[in-house]
Amino acid sequence: MAARDTSSLLVVGLLLFFHTWGAWAIAEVNMEDRVDVRLDDTAQINCMFSTEDGLGGTIIQWFYVTRTGEKQRIYYLESGLSYPEKGTPFSDRISVNGTGATEGVVLTINKVQLKDELEFICYVKSLTDGTAEGRTKLRVFQTPATPTIVGVQKGISIQEESMSKIGTCEVTNGYPKPNITWYKDNTPMRSIPGEVNVLPSITIESTGLYSVKSELAMKVVKEDADAHFYCEVTYFAPGEETMMVETSPINITVYYPHTDIIMWVESPKGKIKEGDNVVIQCSGNGNNPYTTFSIKGGENLSADTSELVVENITRLDSGKYECFALDMESFEEISTNITVFVNYLEDVVIKPGKIMEVPQGDEREATCNALSSLPTQTAWFKNGEEVVKGHTLALKDATFDTAGTYVCVVTAEEVEGLERSGTMRVYIEGQPVILTPDITEMEESPEKTVDLNCYVQGYPYPTVTWSTSEGKILPATSETETDDGVISTASVKVTGDIIVFCNATNSLGEDSVTFNIKAITHTTPETNSPTIIPSTTVTTDSSVKLQTVSPNQLKKEGSGVIIAVIIICILLLAILGSVLYFLYKKGKICGRSGKQDLSKGKAGKDNIVVEMKSDNTEEAVLLGVNGEKQLPSDQ
Template sequence: MALRDARSLLLGLLLLFHVWGAWAEVEVNMEDRVEVLRGDMAQIDCMFSSSGGIGGTVIQWFYVTQSGEKQNIYYQDATMNYVQKGTRFAERISVNGTGDTGGVVLTISDVQLKDEREFICLVKSQTEAAGEGRTRLKVFEIPDLPSIEGVQTGISVDEDNPSKIGVCEVKNGYPKPNITWYRNNVPLRVDRDVVKISPSTTTESSGLFSIRSELSVKVAREHKDDLFYCEVTYLVPGETRMTESDRINVTVYYPATAVNVWVESPKGKVKEGDSIELHCRDNGNTPSSLISIRHVETDESWDNNMLVLDNVTRLNSGVYQCTSLDMETFDEIAGETTVFVNYIDAAVLIPEDIAIVTQGQELTATCNALSSLQTRAVWFKNGEEVSKDHSLMLKNVSFDTAGTYTCVVTVPEMDGMETSGSLLVRVQGPPHIIKTDNTEIEETLETTVDLSCNVRGFPAPLVTWTTSDGQIRKTPSQKETEEGVQSVFSVKVTSDITAVCEAQNDFGSDNLTFNIKAKGNGVIIAVIIILILLLAILGSVLYFLYKKGKICGRSGKQDLTKQKSNKDNIVVEMKSDNTEEAVLLAVNGEKHPPSDQ
């Protein structure tokens, strides 16, 4: 009985173990996708669990071919592991982990585009239960920077269809990059009649993609300053990135609707003598327009959009018309501006040139100039300002009043507008000789003295000179001055002289006396005295030598007696009756005639 119960229990246990083995399951967990940049290393995790335990499991790795078949690349169990030879991954994969921890990692190095496949991790337990997981490997490549090129020729607003703006290109990206066009930071969408975008894709031999996009737009006048660029978006592991191209602007041709004419320089008012630079420009943009400038008053024209007039006069004033002609449509538009050249004429003085006024009377003079602008007048005499008015008032005139008055007329509004005139004022009256302190003169004999007589008065006085010898002389060096005359008289001093300058006109006369005192020439006297002193000294020396016997004279025959007392002594005996025959006694005592000396 007991034996039979033991057998029944053993059979029940075996049946229970069999049922548990049939119910055992393996669960495998893997990421849906793993993303990696081309050339980097990819790691694919395979995590698993089993109701029957994880000991003694078999792990296999596969990838799915393009035809959908499973290709084994790795195998491992409790006793062995190996990489399947002959596959594309044989040299680039490794697996970390034994499975005892419930997970392994497949590592793929130097990932390439062709590695973008689905990878399968198959796990079998000891009870032959199996489970598998799948992960898709995604490979990415960052594309080159985008390039953009705009059309080099202009685009006309008259085109019926959209005109080509430019081409944007991005190369060597994976997966395929995307290009979006912008105008002034606003994305452009395809519009059949306004915007056309033509993309194209090229697959390079490396498997990378290059994208080219051509933009065409129907332009209008307001698009002349628009900036176009393209934006490239591309995928990288875990995110989407964006980069932009350079900005480009295209030339838009459009017809003119108005013409503008203006004076570029000088700024502000124009005066005679200036150089005018006149500019002309229409508001169109077309290579076939012709611009010309015409002076309406003279009908003179210039085929240019800029005109320079040098040294202008008031005759250059008037209307300047600028005309723009479209050579394709022959449409013509015009604009104009008025140029006024300010002027100032020569100063007009009343009285004119010369004013004659009698001493004690008054003089009123006026000065003005015809000008296009308000003027101001200032009077000057000898560089000093005497009046700030168009009128000059001179009261109780005197000889001090006489002279040249200059009137300067200016335009306060404009620098450089100026004219002037002069008025010579002569004051009628009897001559008046300007006294000088140098009328008493002391001069050396035989020198020449210049005597000057400055006379005020009008009409110009006649000056005569009278000397103490009674001679009356008219000086040839008389010259007129603004106040009267100046006379210079040259006289040679031979003795004391008195000279009288007399000036006379219709109103009276005046005179001035010069006294010249002659004095000896001190230099000559000094030389004579020095010569006399020298002669006196020379005579004294000669006399002294004679007394000492150092000098021999001749006076007829002379007897010379030789004395032997001293060889160094010379004895001379002179006979007064014949100095011609003097004989010198030599040092040696010998007697010689004078010719032998």
């Protein structure tokens, strides 16, 4: 009895041990709460579990939860057997592999799509440890396109009663939905009733991506003309990251009325003078296209414009100019004005007049003035050179050189270009005076035409006539009046020796000059023959040599040199004759008695001879005083 009870207790103990051991060995599954992946990338979901049976004795199934909350199996894995379920959205895009550990598998999903953003379940069933499951949410992300901003093109008036559209921001094709925030300068903008309205709109594209648009409207103020508006776009990325990107800033045109206007002379800078083209402008401190401007001054008027151009302005245009600004919305008008003064310098006045006639040797004065709105300076000029500074030109002891054109220049130096000038012609009254030409005696070849010039001073302008010694009147080829007289030119053809007279007369007297023209004949030497010219050399035996000169030498020396040489030779021959006559009187060349007939006697040892040399002869020919030739044997 006791043994039976012991056996019963042992069986009960064993049953109790096995029951307790099974409770301790429950299956466990560990999975991440979520897995993030970008659109079109590959997602991997890990399922880690622990059982006593291991991977070989465990059945693993993968499920996903549909949008309606139902579980749909997509994969089955058992020792020696694995397959994806057919007919599911994942049939062709998933696979399951071991992790390399003894207890773990990985679900791989290729080309992730937006519709794959679901909850996935890993279900584990052990033969001894029971069942367990884990869940992971798959989240899909797509970076949106670069955001854009477009501002309104038209201006906005601060007098608008309702809010005006400022611009629109847009970002497209993002997932999850991006967010748009408006900024004015660095301040985020939120909707304020009656002042600011931010109106977003969301579009789900056919691809499932989000496009977001935001429109900003507000009641503008004057300060908004300088404000910068932009948008900030935030979106999500894998790993709980929030990304941000900003648009470029925009400005808006704000119209506000003028409360004050200014007016000025734009051109020319500085003082205005007659003849200038003057530009007058005005501007206001507002920015309203519905404001009209007009400028008035004397007979000048600009309508519907803030600029007035007065061409070739005169002193009559001096005075007040007024600018008007009319607001066409409120019909309020404001105005301002400036005073324009036009400086002037009148034409010069020369006294006694533009022509002054002064008797030779007398004194005269002339004055020059010009009426001006500014201080002036006066100077007198002659032939481009200043002769006196001041209003008065004094001519003392007038001569013909005093005659000429005098220019009076009056300048207002305060204004560039304000200058006037006038001329006065001065004539010096006097009888004609012919300035003696450099050459009045000349030699010219026959048939040559010679131009003769006669420069006559005097006023009234002299009458110039040309004539020859034979009474022939020559016409003047040209005649020019100068400041102090006349220049007359006549042409004469040389036919022989000729004398030409230049006669000048006026009401006060007359003058004349004579030109002597001698016709010279040039003898042309034979070719290669020397030209014999008496030598200026006196030999030691009281003989005079005649040297030969080549034609080339004659050509170089010129006719003047030849004439000089001939004159010298004649003088030497005259001296030689005088010496011979003196010796004859003294009986030095006529024997002892001194009465020897020179025509019969022969030349002695001391006879004076003239030696003739020639390049073509080898002998010297000696001439005695009686002119007879002496043979070489008589020497």
